[in-house]
Amino acid sequence: MLILGIESSCDDTSVALIDASARGFKILAEKTASQIEIHKKYGGVVPEIAGRCHAEQILPLIEELLNHLTPHPSPSKGEGNLRPDVIAVTSGPGLITGLMVGVEAAKTLAYLWNIPVMGVNHIEGHIHSVEIQNSKKQETNNIEYPISNIRYPALALIASGGHTELILIKKQGHYKKIGATLDDAAGECFDKVAKLLGFDYPGGPKISKFAETGNPQAIKFPRPMLDKDNFDFSFAGLKTSALYWLRDHGPIVKHAKSDAKKRDSSTSLRSARNDIGVNDVCASFEQAIIDVLVGKTLKAVEKYQPKSVILAGGVSANKKLRKTLAQSLAPYSIFHAPSLAYAMDNAAMIAVAGYYHAIKKNFTPWQKLKADPEWEIA
Numbered sequence: 001m002l003i004l005g006i007e008s009s010c011d012d013t014s015v016a017l018i019d020a021s022a023r024g025f026k027i028l029a030e031k032t033a034s035q036i037e038i039h040k041k042y043g044g045v046v047p048e049i050a051g052r053c054h055a056e057q058i059l060p061l062i063e064e065l066l067n068h069l070t071p072h073p074s075p076s077k078g079e080g081n082l083r084p085d086v087i088a089v090t091s092g093p094g095l096i097t098g099l100m101v102g103v104e105a106a107k108t109l110a111y112l113w114n115i116p117v118m119g120v121n122h123i124e125g126h127i128h129s130v131e132i133q134n135s136k137k138q139e140t141n142n143i144e145y146p147i148s149n150i151r152y153p154a155l156a157l158i159a160s161g162g163h164t165e166l167i168l169i170k171k172q173g174h175y176k177k178i179g180a181t182l183d184d185a186a187g188e189c190f191d192k193v194a195k196l197l198g199f200d201y202p203g204g205p206k207i208s209k210f211a212e213t214g215n216p217q218a219i220k221f222p223r224p225m226l227d228k229d230n231f232d233f234s235f236a237g238l239k240t241s242a243l244y245w246l247r248d249h250g251p252i253v254k255h256a257k258s259d260a261k262k263r264d265s266s267t268s269l270r271s272a273r274n275d276i277g278v279n280d281v282c283a284s285f286e287q288a289i290i291d292v293l294v295g296k297t298l299k300a301v302e303k304y305q306p307k308s309v310i311l312a313g314g315v316s317a318n319k320k321l322r323k324t325l326a327q328s329l330a331p332y333s334i335f336h337a338p339s340l341a342y343a344m345d346n347a348a349m350i351a352v353a354g355y356y357h358a359i360k361k362n363f364t365p366w367q368k369l370k371a372d373p374e375w376e377i378a
């Protein structure tokens, strides 16, 4: 089954074509247009600009994706007449301006090609991103991945720019959210503190790079909600605490700003009033987030005893988080995280999640498919 995946819920316009069957799936081609360079100027994603960029990019990307394949058509389709069997599009949650572009493009193509279409939840896409396990994104790769190497019941920790959630998955497709952030998402907190340090959007990767050479014990940032008897998160207080610390240690911010421009994580600039450097601030802040994410996940593992634990969403690209969680889980559960190339938003994960709906014929008539920016997975 050839599945066209479309993802446009935030700042990446991404399209992918996968060939999936009960045996496994191959990513035949994928194209992504990132808007990071455009949003960088504003310090974060500007929804209206994002919508405009998605609208400009989406059809050229799909055309390129399909053109790329014409020399190697599926036997059933005939040369030069390649079209997918099914379309899977992210229809929520996310920015309405982006979601609408993807959904309307999917509906139009489904109507024109007379093929089924389905809306896929973005979080469900991230969950299935762990099934794509190659280390490098390639234009066309012939690796065949097995379908569903996840053992259930599973527990998913989704940490991204928009979400921080713990989801219990009894079996594939049966989700129960057991905890979520009450305010900022983990990635959002990384990005906001990075902005205070003068790093460009998205700041998460920059903080983790600087943190590599810093002392995680240098500053005692709070571990919000860690002692609460539930699976919810809250990162706004941690962000404020970083803000106050930086306000009280002003010179470090100046240093950080010039340091960020130089992009040199090994620079060890010290504030006038103490011996703490930018890399120490980053390491201490990163450690606070990791302690909370890992601590809460372990509590949920203790309670629900899942066979596997999935870490996904953009923050899963954080190497220290991966390592800490994998090590802490080792005696209890199998640990899954996407390969780094598929940790951030991408259309291949949407197509893979779509496969599970397609085999159940869980399609949406194109007339009824709508973008839903608040769509909760469960």
Ligand code: KG4
Binding pocket: 010, 159, 160, 161, 162, 163, 186, 187, 188, 190, 191, 202, 203, 204, 205, 208, 313, 314, 315, 316, 317, 318, 319, 343, 344, 345
């Ligand atoms: O899943 P994603 O691509 O988009 C959303 O659905 O939000 O996640 C993007 C988020 C950003 O906040 C970015 O700063 C964060 O993932 N991120 C990281 C790292 N790489 C990306 N956060 C911490 N450490 C990283 N290495």
Ligand code: ZN
Binding pocket: 122, 126, 160, 161, 313, 314, 344, 345
């Ligand atoms: Zn995402």
